[in-house]
Amino acid sequence: MTDNKDNKQELLRCGLRLFSSRGFDGVSTADIVSAAGVTKPTMYHYFGSKEGLLEEILHNHYGNFISELENAASLPEDIALTFFRFAKVCFDTARRSPEFFMLRAGLMMRVGQDTAYLAAKPYIDRESAIIKQFFDTAASHAGNIKGKETMCTLSFVGTINATISAYLQSGDESIISDETIYKLRQQFLYGIYS
Amino acid sequence: MTDNKDNKQELLRCGLRLFSSRGFDGVSTADIVSAAGVTKPTMYHYFGSKEGLLEEILHNHYGNFISELENAASLPEDIALTFFRFAKVCFDTARRSPEFFMLRAGLMMRVGQDTAYLAAKPYIDRESAIIKQFFDTAASHAGNIKGKETMCTLSFVGTINATISAYLQSGDESIISDETIYKLRQQFLYGIYS
DNA sequence: GTTCTATTATACCGAACGGTATAATGTTTG
């Protein structure tokens, strides 16, 4: 009986789980293959290197996430709707794949020349650009945002990340409910439209 | 001529710098002592272990930071003032010691059982408790906060961290100016008092 | 049944890891 690509998927799963909980440098290739029930040459056959495994994990999960963000930004002139959609995509992704969001959070907050950070940087930059572009467009439709674009972007991203982080630590799904989005949006837009 | 405790300070400095840019697991003891211009036994003489070095770094910087946060929370019933003071402490600390804030950011966003994260957890929890207690007290003085305490805490912390992160990446000090604090406070309190 | 190809297991590599035993230093104290 051949496991075929089963082992590859198992390696991707275990890699994500371990990287998210102990960091890229905190996990050894031996840990990963042991968790996946295979041996090292199998892993190097599929991914070429430890970094290659990380890159494929990022490509899969971060790629999806960014696609959904881009879809959510299809009506940027509707600020309230896009706000909701953005938050919804983030919360849904965090609920569906908490480990990806842990990994993403750990990589986002790095500033130096860490290998793993460099691999994630293109995705992080793209994500930031989508949010920033939304607030830039929004500023041209709601004059009172003008001059606050950067602050709005930072506040939005920071709030969403902190909220998801609280969910990941507690496991309490009510933290990332639609109701939370409504409350956040209300607070956020009241501040803007003042 | 004796360098005396000079080497210890140099080790603390280099440790902070390297840990903040490449992460605890991404830095070797050889890297640290090489940067500090000493040898490994010197480092193990002072700190006992690589983790001991991290703990002393955290004790020094995080201890100061938390003390200042506690001072800033001395008048919790004055919401606007305390908001300003909290943000001011964070921004000033980030300006004075950006490397500490990078290190803190990288450690805060971890969820698993990483060694470095466990060393930082007491400080992170204490910090969260101070902010949370402020919003709890504030809720008893401003009824419209009631029920939003957690959300306010998350939003505040997330926004501050994202703002500082943007400053650390760009180096643009205007991002963490007093003017930014005023804008953030206005947006924040308008949302709350609605 | 044999050849071909893709995948896996065994066993191992040199380098780097965190950490240390030993002893030589320089400085302080008597």
Next chain:
DNA sequence: CAAACATTATACCGTTCGGTATAATAGAAC
């Protein structure tokens, strides 16, 4: 000057690291 001390350098420990050479295995095609 000599004893006591804190600090440092040399040299090395066993282990783990990321990565690989080699070959056994299994299924597909003929």
